Amino acid sequence: MSRRHALVDVAVLAALLLYATPFLWQVLTSFKPEAELLRVPPLWPSRLTLAHYEVVFTQSTVPIALWNSLATGVMTTLLACALGVPAAFALATLPVPAAGGLMLAIVASTAFPQIATVSPLYLLMRELGLRDTWTAVVLADASFALPFVIWLMTRFMREVPKALSEAAALDGCGRIGTLVRIHLPLTAPGLASVALLTFLFAWNEFLFAFTFTATEASRTVPVALALFPGVFEVPWGDIAAASILASIPPVVIVIGFQRWLVRGLLAGSLTE
């Protein structure tokens, strides 16, 4: 019985490995010699090479795009949390005027299609002279990151027992003190999840970054990958290498921070 169970477990793992094949194939492709790319079968190459990574690092804009993505992703996350956490604290614990309507608007705005807000944001960025800057990418990404942060953090902060903040108030804690000493420590795991997801969304975001950037001064990795140039034929190996580099944060998150990821995802959607 337990032996049969183990077999089923292994079969499920094998099936999921098969499911990940498209990505694993891209990984293998990124290490294949140029001459063997279009010669399939055999599936496994005669030797593995770093040549494609060398090309990507020395001849493409991907390295600087990685840097732009990292910087704008971190800045978006910090901005959204810095603005969103106090707002969530107030919505969860203080008598915010018209809190119900505000919350409804915030949840509704997470459903706004980017394609609808992209043209006004484009005019706004142009008016402010922000095109092709990190600021433009960060502000545009904050437009969907901030509602997400407020929504989730409000839910997490509502679960902090009221008695704790009352006790803190009696001990002479001001509201900021209560937020910093009671609510932040108690919702730290939730905040970590929210920050992680915000970074992931910002890292993966394409439409805004594609619209508001113009050169390698601000282009993020998805944009660089979408525009990856080919002169005469498609450089499949180089594109594969660039794809793998663009996938490093998601892979690290899925493997190393899986619990945070799952917690954030489930909290974001399982309405009780």
Place this chain on the structure above:
Amino acid sequence: MPSSGRHRLTRRERAERRAAIAFVTPAVVTLAALTAAPALWVFWLSLRERLPVFGIDRFVGGAHYAFFATDPRFWSALRVTGTFTLVSVAIELVLGVAVALALRGQRIGRRTALALLLLAWALPGVVTARVFEWLYQPVAGLVNVVLGAQLNWLGDPSLALPALIAADVWRTMPFVALFCYARLLTIPPAVYEAASVDGAGAVATLRFVTLPMLAPVLLVTMLFRTLDALRAFDIMYVLTGGGPAGMTETLTVYAYRSLFQTLRLGFGSALGVVVFALVMLVAAAYLGVLRRQDRAA
């Protein structure tokens, strides 16, 4: 004395209110500028003919919307958007439930299993597009090699949309599976024991125990997935660019092309508004269903 007590209370209440406003204001101002204002502004833009290149900017009222009625490209994009959404959400739900059921009893390598599953979901859409572009490559693409076929997946008008849907299902099914899996873990074993004592077989248990308990989660997941499918842009823009011959051009791709390639800001905004309206319509419909369920429960 009681009046002074009440007075102190209202003063405290007023102070709390002031603090609440202070905490909320930075976020609300930012949201008003970056989210709410653009959402309203786009309606105004959609009523204008705005061609920055030629310095044209004038009010045309509902002319863009009226034009849609006779614009075959609009109807085609609407049809593609609808087909893409319906088919990919339906397949994702069925596959997602199946994967969740398979994962439920997993004891060995649960973390590895989830990592393999969630990887597809966590990748940037552009990476997924590039991955599938290579898989569908006519000569050396893995799909043709495995099938022993020579199909031009992304170039053949009848194959491109199914190929696009397959790529989208690959990246979003894990989302559905994760939610169903999480819900399944919360069903107490006693429920299944009771079902088996009552003589329910595997199919009956699935039909009368598991699926009804999954239903609320499925409904919410379906809402999220439908909204995302209606809004999707990156995967089709990079994988097929709307081609061949517009066979995979969704409303979002049509809108983007109009906005930033033909540089018709007003017309493109009107297309954006249509997507906006579709999304809000679907959200309202789901919320209506959820509320009715709540009342019934």
